[in-house]
Amino acid sequence: MLEPVLEIDIIERNYFDMIKITLGESLKELALTQNKFAVTYGFRPNTINDFVNGNVKRADFDTLDKMVNSLNHYAKKMKIQCHFTLSDVFIHVDESQEEPKN
Numbered sequence: 001m002l003e004p005v006l007e008i009d010i011i012e013r014n015y016f017d018m019i020k021i022t023l024g025e026s027l028k029e030l031a032l033t034q035n036k037f038a039v040t041y042g043f044r045p046n047t048i049n050d051f052v053n054g055n056v057k058r059a060d061f062d063t064l065d066k067m068v069n070s071l072n073h074y075a076k077k078m079k080i081q082c083h084f085t086l087s088d089v090f091i092h093v094d095e096s097q098e099e100p101k102n
Contacts, residue, residue: 018092018093019056019090019091019092019093020090020091020092020093021051021052021054021056021089021090022087022088022089022090022091023048023051023052023067023088023089023090024051024052024053025088026071026084026088026089027052029082030071030074030075030078030080032074034048034049034052035048037070037074040070040074041066041070041073041074042066043063043066043067043070047063051067051089059090064086064089064090067089068084068085068086068088068089071084071088071089072084
């Protein structure tokens, strides 16, 4: 007699599903193109494009810190009265507050 096979559903959680990238909105607020931001502040254009389009698989703290500092530097340079923080690059999405997806 065969033993029943215990099936375990393993839910692999993609943590970037819980993150909403807000960098694109911040660039729009500054009227700054992705390419100009990348070239001016030493980012790879593909890196900025991936962030804006939500195609990020990982991000290190140095890059995130540099993005925030770069946004603030540009705002100051252009005499735009605003201060950017990490939430202007990405925010955590609370799944319990979201509408169920059909």
